Amino acid sequence: MTATQDRKEAAQAGAGTRTINLIQAVTEALHEELQRDERVVLFGQDVGARGGVFMATAGLQATFGKERVFDTPLSEASIVGAAVGMAVRGLRPVAEIQFADYMGPGFDQIISQAAKIRYRSGGQFTAPLVIRTPSGGGVKGGHHHSQSPESYYAHTPGLKVVMPSTPYDAKGLLKAAIRGDDPVIFFEPKRLYRAAKGEVPDHDYTVRLGEAAIRREGTDLSLIGYGGVMPDLERAADALAAEGVGVEVIDLRSLVPWDRETVVQSVQKTGRAVLVSEAPRTANFMGEVAYVIQNEAFDSLLAPVTQVAGFDTPYPYVQDKIYLPGPNRITAACVQALNH
Amino acid sequence: MTQTSSLPIPSTPQPFTPQPIRYVAEDGTPVQDLPAAYTPERLRELHALMLRAREFDRKLITLLRQGRTTFYAQSSGMEATQVGLARSIRVGHDWVWPYYRDHTLGLAMGVPMFELISQCLGSNSDPSRGRQMPHHFAARKQHFVSISSSIASQVPPAAGNAMAQKYLGTDEITVCTFGDGATSEGDWHAGMNMAGAAHAPCLFVCENNQWAISTNLAGQTASETIHIKAKAYGMPGFYVDGNDIVAVMEVCAHAAQWVREGNGPALVECLTYRVGSHSNADADAEKNYRTREEVQEWLDRDPIVRVEKLLEHLGHPIDAEERARLISETHREVDEQVIRAEATGQPDWRIMFEDVYADLPGHLRIQAAELRAEQEGSAK
Numbered sequence: 068m069t070a071t072q073d074r075k076e077a078a079q080a081g082a083g084t085r086t087i088n089l090i091q092a093v094t095e096a097l098h099e100e101l102q103r104d105e106r107v108v109l110f111g112q113d114v115g116a117r118g119g120v121f122m123a124t125a126g127l128q129a130t131f132g133k134e135r136v137f138d139t140p141l142s143e144a145s146i147v148g149a150a151v152g153m154a155v156r157g158l159r160p161v162a163e164i165q166f167a168d169y170m171g172p173g174f175d176q177i178i179s180q181a182a183k184i185r186y187r188s189g190g191q192f193t194a195p196l197v198i199r200t201p202s203g204g205g206v207k208g209g210h211h212h213s214q215s216p217e218s219y220y221a222h223t224p225g226l227k228v229v230m231p232s233t234p235y236d237a238k239g240l241l242k243a244a245i246r247g248d249d250p251v252i253f254f255e256p257k258r259l260y261r262a263a264k265g266e267v268p269d270h271d272y273t274v275r276l277g278e279a280a281i282r283r284e285g286t287d288l289s290l291i292g293y294g295g296v297m298p299d300l301e302r303a304a305d306a307l308a309a310e311g312v313g314v315e316v317i318d319l320r321s322l323v324p325w326d327r328e329t330v331v332q333s334v335q336k337t338g339r340a341v342l343v344s345e346a347p348r349t350a351n352f353m354g355e356v357a358y359v360i361q362n363e364a365f366d367s368l369l370a371p372v373t374q375v376a377g378f379d380t381p382y383p384y385v386q387d388k389i390y391l392p393g394p395n396r397i398t399a400a401c402v403q404a405l406n407h
Numbered sequence: 408m409t410q411t412s413s414l415p416i417p418s419t420p421q422p423f424t425p426q427p428i429r430y431v432a433e434d435g436t437p438v439q440d441l442p443a444a445y446t447p448e449r450l451r452e453l454h455a456l457m458l459r460a461r462e463f464d465r466k467l468i469t470l471l472r473q474g475r476t477t478f479y480a481q482s483s484g485m486e487a488t489q490v491g492l493a494r495s496i497r498v499g500h501d502w503v504w505p506y507y508r509d510h511t512l513g514l515a516m517g518v519p520m521f522e523l524i525s526q527c528l529g530s531n532s533d534p535s536r537g538r539q540m541p542h543h544f545a546a547r548k549q550h551f552v553s554i555s556s557s558i559a560s561q562v563p564p565a566a567g568n569a570m571a572q573k574y575l576g577t578d579e580i581t582v583c584t585f586g587d588g589a590t591s592e593g594d595w596h597a598g599m600n601m602a603g604a605a606h607a608p609c610l611f612v613c614e615n616n617q618w619a620i621s622t623n624l625a626g627q628t629a630s631e632t633i634h635i636k637a638k639a640y641g642m643p644g645f646y647v648d649g650n651d652i653v654a655v656m657e658v659c660a661h662a663a664q665w666v667r668e669g670n671g672p673a674l675v676e677c678l679t680y681r682v683g684s685h686s687n688a689d690a691d692a693e694k695n696y697r698t699r700e701e702v703q704e705w706l707d708r709d710p711i712v713r714v715e716k717l718l719e720h721l722g723h724p725i726d727a728e729e730r731a732r733l734i735s736e737t738h739r740e741v742d743e744q745v746i747r748a749e750a751t752g753q754p755d756w757r758i759m760f761e762d763v764y765a766d767l768p769g770h771l772r773i774q775a776a777e778l779r780a781e782q783e784g785s786a787k
């Protein structure tokens with residue numbers, strides 16, 4: 068799906084589009100899915116009366132009742148483990164973990180149970196569930212409220228891993244994740260909750276997992292990212308456009324599965340790739356993207372594939388902004404690739 | 408600390424006692440004989456410590472509103488629990504694995520206010536070097552181990568700390584604190600079980616303030632109290648009125664002694680209340696999930712007021728002037744320490760790469776050089 072398609076899709080609804088922010092998109096998706104399918108249940112710490120730490124579930128308990136939207140004890144292992152059990156028994160659980168940093172205590176349930184039950188049972192038992200969690204930095208949260216752990220989960224076969232950066236995608240991808248038959252880890256870039264605003268259609272729609280979005284087209288360089296860094300990619304592309312450089316901006320949206328075709332075709336066209344994520348550099352998911360590019364588009368490459376990432380340090384509190392790959396660092400990497 | 412009291416020291420796990428142990432009633436009258444150690448002078452000192460902590464809270468909330476710090480978790484209402492615990496252990500000798508609401512415990516253990524404030528500001532004078540979010544202290548001298556945001560993640564390490572103490576043959580003990588919500592985490596059960604099986608000298612203290620953000624105790628566990636869970640892990644469990652500083656000190660001191668004597672771990676549950684919001688990220692506690700009446704009920708059980716009433720009952724009232732002086736002294740001290748800490752500046756980018764490992768490995772050396780070039784470039 069391209070940016071143009073995004074807009075076309077939204078425009079099809081004509082008068083029926085609204086501008087909302089990313090967290091409102093999440094709330095709307097949850098609301099509509101709870102309404103659409105009685106098997107959908109929503110739970111986690113403080114999601115009920117309080118509406119979640121970021122208010123993503125505000126008002127849902129009042130509308131759908133305590134049996135469908137409920138608080139749990141403070142235990143991520145219980146939350147994820149229970150979600151697996153519910154899913155095996157036929158519900159569509161959507162669990163919230165307050166911060167991606169706190170998936171740790173539920174890690175074993177995610178990787179040993181949720182990710183493997185279909186495979187190990189020969190498909191007799193499945194766990195269609197969604198774990199939603201805010202992730203990433205830029206909010207002065209220190210290391211326990213800022214990490215980007217998506218690579219751990221992308222590394223585990225059996226899980227789908229998603230990270231939207233626009234309200235349109237957040238809503239459409241979350242709905243698709245809830246309706247899908249696999250366990251999905253749904254990362255929400257918390258610094259975009261209110262900062263990312265955009266149009267969504269009034270009608271029901273989904274965005275397929277595994278398709279990247281081309282945010283803008285260009286022929287000189289492919290700038291590829293996902294999640295919280297996307298606005299910075301756009302800023303870098305603006306800066307380069309002012310110098311006459313045509314940058315193609317791609318938002319992966321899903322890491323597992325990820326859209327190799329769109330990425331490879333783009334690099335075949337531009338000859339240059341700069342990959343951006345805010346997670347630490349070592350064993351960063353973008354290492355996989357770089358591998359596939361050099362494997363499948365080697366003959367087109369005019370410069371080495373470059374990665375801009377977080378540093379290999381725990382996320383620091385005071386240097387919160389320096390840690391993140393902002394537009395300057397991204398632009399510099401692009402310039403380097405262009406000058407190669 | 409040696410103390411005399413009539414409190415029985417159990418040699419086997421205690422039977423379930425639904426009523427918390429109490430020495431001083433809410434109106435300030437003793438409900439059982441006060442041990443001789445609680446002289447008016449001593450009570451005054453405890454009162455001063457609690458009041459100081461309360462005012463520290465007030466001032467830090469102001470700093471938050473001014474945008475000079477970004478996170479704060481009050482302990483107002485819980486002063487008797489934290490000060491009482493601090494005064495029941497051997498500071499700098501025993502080891503403490505605290506949780507993120509424990510600045511009052513830290514203050515009462517003698518962690519300098521300057522260090523606490525420096526940490527909250529992430530200034531150059533922060534012993535934790537600006538790495539942690541505010542209100543997550545670490546103080547080596549006091550054996551106050553670095554606070555982790557991740558709920559209950561301190562419990563298994565505390566068990567290990569106690570196992571090491573046993574192995575090394577010291578007479579130290581380990582103290583591990585946590586909220587009521589933390590007792591739902593797998594880590595809590597794992598740590599309790601480990602300490603029990605290893606017979607490790609660990610004193611577990613639950614600061615049961617009855618709410619884990621918006622989840623109350625009944626939503627947290629079907630268990631009537633936390634302390635009865637001790638039985639399952641083979642250790643005694645005590646249930647204490649956490650707003651009664653005498654009761655907290657008596658029970659914690661005795662439980663600590665019992666642990667120190669090699670009987671294995673123990674659990675103390677202090678029943679208290681956080682009268683403020685969970686943190687600054689939870690401004691509308693009353694509107695969202697709890698009633699004004701409930702909060703008022705607990706405001707009426709204020710642990711500081713209780714000591715004032717007790718002193719009055721004993722014929723040694725604290726006069727209003729003395730109280731006002733204590734408050735203004737604390738406010739002045741906080742203001743001074745803030746100015747002092749801010750004057751040290753903020754740690755620069757270099758510090759980001761230190762302390763990741765014992766030495767700076769090659770890949771971090773490269774990344775640090777990249778950032779240096781970028782920073783020097785942008786400084787031009």
Ligand SMILES: Cc1ncc(C[n+]2csc(CCOP(=O)(O)OP(=O)(O)O)c2C)c(N)n1
Nearest residue numbers: 169508556557558586587588589618619620
């Ligand atoms: C593993 C983990 N999950 C979730 C959180 C988010 N969180 C921060 S404080 C808190 C409530 C803790 O309640 P409790 O243990 O009772 O301590 P209190 O804050 O009431 O003193 C939660 C859920 C966290 N810090 N760590």
